[in-house]
Amino acid sequence: MSVFSLRVFCLAAVLATFGVARADDFTDRLNEAYANIPENRRAENVLIPALALMDEPPAVLLGRADRVLLLTPSSPIWASASAWAQAQPQQDMLDAIKQVTQEDNPRRAMVFAMPYGIRGIPTDWVRKGLNAELGDPPTIAGAKLGYLDRLAWVETLVHIEATRLVDEGQPDQAMELVFHMALLGRMLADRSLEREVSWGMHAMRTAMLRLRDITYVDSKHDHALTSEFLVDMVKKIDVRRGMFRLDRIRMPLGDQIAAEQMIGRVFAPTGQPDSAVFPTAMAELAATDRPLRLFAESGKWQKLEAGHASKQDTAEKLRAIFDDWAIRWEADQFDPTFRTPTEYEKLSRSSFGLIAEIVPDIGALHVLRRELETEIIGTRLALAIEALTIESGGSLPSDLYLIRPRYIDDLGVDPYNANRASNNKPPYQYFVPERDTVGGRLHVMNVIPQSRTNFSVTLGREDFVLYSLGGNEFDDRAVDVSDSGLEPAGDYLIWPPVISLLREYLEQEGASE
Numbered sequence: 001m002s003v004f005s006l007r008v009f010c011l012a013a014v015l016a017t018f019g020v021a022r023a024d025d026f027t028d029r030l031n032e033a034y035a036n037i038p039e040n041r042r043a044e045n046v047l048i049p050a051l052a053l054m055d056e057p058p059a060v061l062l063g064r065a066d067r068v069l070l071l072t073p074s075s076p077i078w079a080s081a082s083a084w085a086q087a088q089p090q091q092d093m094l095d096a097i098k099q100v101t102q103e104d105n106p107r108r109a110m111v112f113a114m115p116y117g118i119r120g121i122p123t124d125w126v127r128k129g130l131n132a133e134l135g136d137p138p139t140i141a142g143a144k145l146g147y148l149d150r151l152a153w154v155e156t157l158v159h160i161e162a163t164r165l166v167d168e169g170q171p172d173q174a175m176e177l178v179f180h181m182a183l184l185g186r187m188l189a190d191r192s193l194e195r196e197v198s199w200g201m202h203a204m205r206t207a208m209l210r211l212r213d214i215t216y217v218d219s220k221h222d223h224a225l226t227s228e229f230l231v232d233m234v235k236k237i238d239v240r241r242g243m244f245r246l247d248r249i250r251m252p253l254g255d256q257i258a259a260e261q262m263i264g265r266v267f268a269p270t271g272q273p274d275s276a277v278f279p280t281a282m283a284e285l286a287a288t289d290r291p292l293r294l295f296a297e298s299g300k301w302q303k304l305e306a307g308h309a310s311k312q313d314t315a316e317k318l319r320a321i322f323d324d325w326a327i328r329w330e331a332d333q334f335d336p337t338f339r340t341p342t343e344y345e346k347l348s349r350s351s352f353g354l355i356a357e358i359v360p361d362i363g364a365l366h367v368l369r370r371e372l373e374t375e376i377i378g379t380r381l382a383l384a385i386e387a388l389t390i391e392s393g394g395s396l397p398s399d400l401y402l403i404r405p406r407y408i409d410d411l412g413v414d415p416y417n418a419n420r421a422s423n424n425k426p427p428y429q430y431f432v433p434e435r436d437t438v439g440g441r442l443h444v445m446n447v448i449p450q451s452r453t454n455f456s457v458t459l460g461r462e463d464f465v466l467y468s469l470g471g472n473e474f475d476d477r478a479v480d481v482s483d484s485g486l487e488p489a490g491d492y493l494i495w496p497p498v499i500s501l502l503r504e505y506l507e508q509e510g511a512s513e
Helices: 003-017 022-033 044-053 065-070 078-086 088-100 123-127 146-167 171-188 192-221 228-238 254-266 278-286 291-307 311-330 355-358 363-391 498-507
Strands: 430-433 442-449 456-458 463-470 480-482 490-495
Touching: 022 254, 044 123, 044 146, 044 291, 044 480, 065 146, 065 192, 065 498, 078 146, 088 146, 088 171, 088 430, 088 463, 146 171, 146 192, 171 192, 171 430, 192 363, 192 490, 228 363, 254 278, 254 311, 254 355, 278 291, 311 355, 355 442, 363 463, 430 480, 442 498, 456 498
Parallel strands: 442 480, 480 490
Antiparallel strands: 430 463, 442 456, 463 490
């Protein structure tokens, strides 16, 4: 039997047993949150038509977000990257981003409210694969988020354009554009599937890093940014009332609905896996993006069927997993709960293969949210310090507290500092090398960039160092630093930005991107 024939057989087995209406009940639940959004607040009505007209980025940039951030006008691929970004379809896309993110008040802001499936979706969007395709019958677990793949082009575009603007002496315009990108990411963080929320939070995190990067580059070269502009940017990154209040990001439940949908399809009335449906439907699902794996997946699921838990046990385990995540989502990050394995981590992949196949690790979003909070608070602090420094003619503040309240309303709390006894609110760590170091020494840092080789940097009195304690929740005095909360040792560096230091290092080594 060919792969095509097997796919047809799998689909026929599902269609013969379950009607489209049954599946649409779950799809309707998924789409409830977007049903009453008025047309004039639907961001997809602006974004998707612009996405459809975009040119594909140069091949050397595809799937290389890290490379895009490191580009400079002297990079070998800059000419093609810049030409692509300045072409009219891409410039129209940038206008679309600005249009949908003009309003940053959560009550009035536009919403990416495109329904899942094809009901109510313009035919042109479906034909170009820019919808959230669920197939027939609609299968949430097999969703193909074509628009999300295309948004990766948009993020590439934004950062290339930002680099171009900085090179042309317009760092303020570059920062405004990156800020709009952060708001676009915030939109996606309100979606229902983990893939979408993760993309949105990653986009916000990268945008915060880039705001600092642009500020750093300007501080070393053109000095075009003004204190007033930086203070205004700090105010716009509003962590109390605006879009950057992370407690307003809800835990996504779409993947739970996806698993419930599949549980309703693949079990027999006896409560055991239905031999006529379970292996074929699960194999088809597992091979959604890898059709050549269909034969192998069919054999795997035939074996798993015999030892798989019952329908009731599977449904109860699914609820227990999401209930556990929900408790952690609302809990303080230093709650003892986080020192115990999650229900998902304890899951038996053989007994509950359906859940393991469909449900991603929502727990990873807890880690990402903590990193994002670190980036947001740290970015506000760094910009405020730079604003004071510019206004004082280059003098760095002797203490972090001096930036409040003129340049920032609140210093925030280090998300990785557990010293919260007696309502303590530990701030980020700040010092100026030579001025504040023992014996007036230069400060040497071992920088640990993500997916790159470590390198060493030496800083003097012209720089300041701002950092969070990082994943080990211990003050290592910024000797080993990274921009990840997952590093087992060292601190989470905010300033100088890791991406800026890496770019300088690569240029010094003659290895620029």
